[in-house]
Amino acid sequence: MQFHRKGFTDNELVSIYKSILLPRMIEEKMLVLLRQGKISKWFSGIGQEAIAVGATMAMQQDEWIMPLHRNLGVFTSRKMPLSKLFMQWQGNKEGYSKGRERSFHFGSKEHHICGMISHLGPQMAIADGVALAYKLRDDQKASLAFTGDGGTSEGDFHEALNIAAVWDLPVIFIIENNGYGLSTPTSEQYRCKNLVDKAVGYGIEGVQIDGNNILAVYDTIKGVRDYCIKNQKPYLIECMTFRMRGHEEASGVKYVPPELFEQWGKRDPVKNYEDYLIAENVLTATQVENIKAETKSYIETELKIGSQAGPMEVSTEEELNDVYAPVGQQTTDNGQRTMREGQRFIDGIKEALHQSLVKHPNLIIMGQDIAEYGGAFKITEGFVEEFGKARIRNTPICESAVVGAALGLSLEGYKAIMEMQFADFATVGFNQIINNLAKIYYRWGQNADVVIRMPTGGGVGAGPFHSQSNEAWFVHTPGLKVVYPSTPDDAKGLLIAAINDPNPVLYFEHKALYRSVSGPVPEEYYEVEIGKARLVTSGDDISIITYGAGVHWAMDYAKNHTDISIHILDLRTLLPLDYDAIKEAVAATGKVLLLHEDTLIGGIGGEIAAWIAENCFDKLDAPVLRCASLDTAIPFNIELEKNFMAYSRLDEYVTRLMTY
Ligand SMILES: Cc1ncc(C[n+]2csc(CCOP(=O)(O)OP(=O)(O)O)c2C)c(N)n1
Numbered sequence: 041m042q043f044h045r046k047g048f049t050d051n052e053l054v055s056i057y058k059s060i061l062l063p064r065m066i067e068e069k070m071l072v073l074l075r076q077g078k079i080s081k082w083f084s085g086i087g088q089e090a091i092a093v094g095a096t097m098a099m100q101q102d103e104w105i106m107p108l109h110r111n112l113g114v115f116t117s118r119k120m121p122l123s124k125l126f127m128q129w130q131g132n133k134e135g136y137s138k139g140r141e142r143s144f145h146f147g148s149k150e151h152h153i154c155g156m157i158s159h160l161g162p163q164m165a166i167a168d169g170v171a172l173a174y175k176l177r178d179d180q181k182a183s184l185a186f187t188g189d190g191g192t193s194e195g196d197f198h199e200a201l202n203i204a205a206v207w208d209l210p211v212i213f214i215i216e217n218n219g220y221g222l223s224t225p226t227s228e229q230y231r232c233k234n235l236v237d238k239a240v241g242y243g244i245e246g247v248q249i250d251g252n253n254i255l256a257v258y259d260t261i262k263g264v265r266d267y268c269i270k271n272q273k274p275y276l277i278e279c280m281t282f283r284m285r286g287h288e289e290a291s292g293v294k295y296v297p298p299e300l301f302e303q304w305g306k307r308d309p310v311k312n313y314e315d316y317l318i319a320e321n322v323l324t325a326t327q328v329e330n331i332k333a334e335t336k337s338y339i340e341t342e343l344k345i346g347s348q349a350g351p352m353e354v355s356t357e358e359e360l361n362d363v364y365a366p367v368g369q370q371t372t373d374n375g376q377r378t379m380r381e382g383q384r385f386i387d388g389i390k391e392a393l394h395q396s397l398v399k400h401p402n403l404i405i406m407g408q409d410i411a412e413y414g415g416a417f418k419i420t421e422g423f424v425e426e427f428g429k430a431r432i433r434n435t436p437i438c439e440s441a442v443v444g445a446a447l448g449l450s451l452e453g454y455k456a457i458m459e460m461q462f463a464d465f466a467t468v469g470f471n472q473i474i475n476n477l478a479k480i481y482y483r484w485g486q487n488a489d490v491v492i493r494m495p496t497g498g499g500v501g502a503g504p505f506h507s508q509s510n511e512a513w514f515v516h517t518p519g520l521k522v523v524y525p526s527t528p529d530d531a532k533g534l535l536i537a538a539i540n541d542p543n544p545v546l547y548f549e550h551k552a553l554y555r556s557v558s559g560p561v562p563e564e565y566y567e568v569e570i571g572k573a574r575l576v577t578s579g580d581d582i583s584i585i586t587y588g589a590g591v592h593w594a595m596d597y598a599k600n601h602t603d604i605s606i607h608i609l610d611l612r613t614l615l616p617l618d619y620d621a622i623k624e625a626v627a628a629t630g631k632v633l634l635l636h637e638d639t640l641i642g643g644i645g646g647e648i649a650a651w652i653a654e655n656c657f658d659k660l661d662a663p664v665l666r667c668a669s670l671d672t673a674i675p676f677n678i679e680l681e682k683n684f685m686a687y688s689r690l691d692e693y694v695t696r697l698m699t700y
Pocket of ligand 1: 188189192216222283287
């Protein structure tokens, strides 16, 4: 292995040696502890340390790195206290995730390390968002994301590189090509000759290097970092290496030809570098032994501290409290309301966005066709002229990467709104929403200050993929908030509240209401509290608990059936639910109908019905009924769609309840 010392001083070379030795020796210790059952599942990086260590040393301490499961060297090179790392690996409360996450699936804001989710690829787009923040602030910084060769087959790899290229973001993407994705060899993973060849396809630069040569890695990434910052461009680096142990310690290596271990064993990144330093007279053999003894003693001492962690004290209250970041006080509202009449639902949304863009200079909106075109529903029309392309960002068609980028912006203190062109397309950003946005705060205390606008619902003959009601998917996910206004003033106030909330909020806006519903909307900047339902009308006969278009169905029904006294509750927020208001609605009539446009099975109506049965049984005079849409996809033909909709069965259900 050829080492080129370039301008490194002897001291620097020794410091690099200590940095690559540490993760190797920690791992050797870990393997012993693993056999003793003292730590959890372990993904070994033995043989690959030069990449994580070299890359981390080449970056500035305050530049975000998105490591993966084999990157112990990132954590050690950022000088995280080893005792606390041990506590993390043992699942102790004193670790970095209060015992909630395993091995390397955690982050630390203080160390600018973003914790991975198991799905691998989603890390890469978060680096895009961080780099976007750097770029917008002209910070002269770059972010760095890792992937394995296996991870390059994920759509997230493609999306992240593409968006970084299109937006000219200073991101370094590192592929650790270690020959296998679990047991799958690269020959069954991709067909191009080299993975770095993919850079050309994205219109970016790339280089393939020897990933086992710490000086080559360090020096290359230092140079690439300068390039990315100076040229404001991303860069792809393929580091050739080999995984010297199994995918994880329990899985074995039977599928790897033994000669590969022999071949790559000779290219061991630690041993080769050590030999080089001795041959160059930078270190003597005795000094090397001394460094190893010091490292060993450091590891033992830290392990001893780490072993003193107390037993887990479980507090359900703390667990539940840590699902959401605390919401700060909203102070700008003096309570004054100047009503403007005749405002459409869409006007409420637009005004909330506009006022929020003025109020929060760090608010970025991203979405397909939202800039010059003004968005599929023209809600952001005129914004690009007023706020500029940097803040009103057209995106390529890559929902997953845009949600990831939104999270990356949040890591750097920005607020992000993403407009899903249609709520239906959330499926292709689902992983980022469900596993990254929703869980990150609980996992390692990092909030996701992101709002996703979800133009939702049917009634417009748009067929199965432009009409769905998919709110229930998200209501089932702790860590998200789900709001769903039905009036123009709530549309405005709830969107402002969602933007101010430091947690990820899914904001459902029913497309059929955009231009069909109008009403008074205050001119002021104000919030409608998330988690509070609204009493639409009081009544004595039956209570309809609903939201979104259902509110208007219920109101229409009541208008046409003045002989029935209907109590109507508009939930406004689906997660968290306003249980007090639900209880009052049950108590008001004793007969409850849950009404929603979403399909029946697994819809939120079932959840609320169960809650009522558990908590309000004594107030009921009839079984709780659910009126929901048919359990089919949403058909295109307008007659079929009408039949699909819950509204077509509303009279039947009200009658059933009235005659019970
Ligand atoms: C989306 C997803 N699919 C499958 C897995 C299971 N899995 C975990 S790691 C891994 C192999 C990853 O290979 P590679 O990206 O080359 O990284 P390496 O483990 O070699 O470092 C697989 C299949 C996963 N974690 N996420």
